Amino acid sequence: MTDTPEQPVVLLVEDDGLLLMEASDTLADAGFTVVEATHADKALKVLENRDDVGVLMTDVDMPQGSMDGFALARLVADRWPRIPVLVVSGMGTPGPNDMPDGARFIPKPYExxxxxxxxxxxxxxxx
Structure with missing residues (x-):
């Protein structure tokens, strides 16, 4: 077995239980530590209480909570600029001001x- 650098903690924000479970399992199988949140407000609580989150992965459309995934991505980029942001959505592609600088987007369904x-x-x- 080769020495690979430890994978960071991924904060996974997804309101669909099945998609949350599938993505969480995929990332855990790939060696990531996954912390799950079902909406943006829970994700913010995680970020305020943990200093080991290395990546944020968020869905866009989340009916619960006070903001969607784009707003969460912008807030995290502003408050925690060291945390890279990945946005996923099956609702189309982001507009010009939806994503923070440096964020990546993957359309659903993704491989x-x-x-x-x-x-x-x-x-x-x-x-």
Whole structure:
């Protein structure tokens, strides 16, 4: 077995229980530690209480909570600029002011390999 750098904690924000479970399992199988949140307000509580979150992955359309995934992405980029942001959505592509600088977007449905590859690239870039 080769020595690989430890994968960071991924804060996964997804309101659909099945998609949350599938993405969480995919990321855990790839060696990431996953912390789950079902909406933006829960995600913010996680970020305020943990200092080990290395990547935020958020869905856009979340009926619960006070904001959607785009607003969460912008807030995290502003308050925690060291945390890279990945936004996923099946509702179309982001508009010109939806995403913070440096954030990445993956449309749903996404291939698990695309998700893992994108997050690993984020980890390398942020390191």
């Amino acid at each position: 698990p390999t695309t998700l893992v590859r994108t997050l690993r690239a984020f980890v390398r870039r942020a390191a």
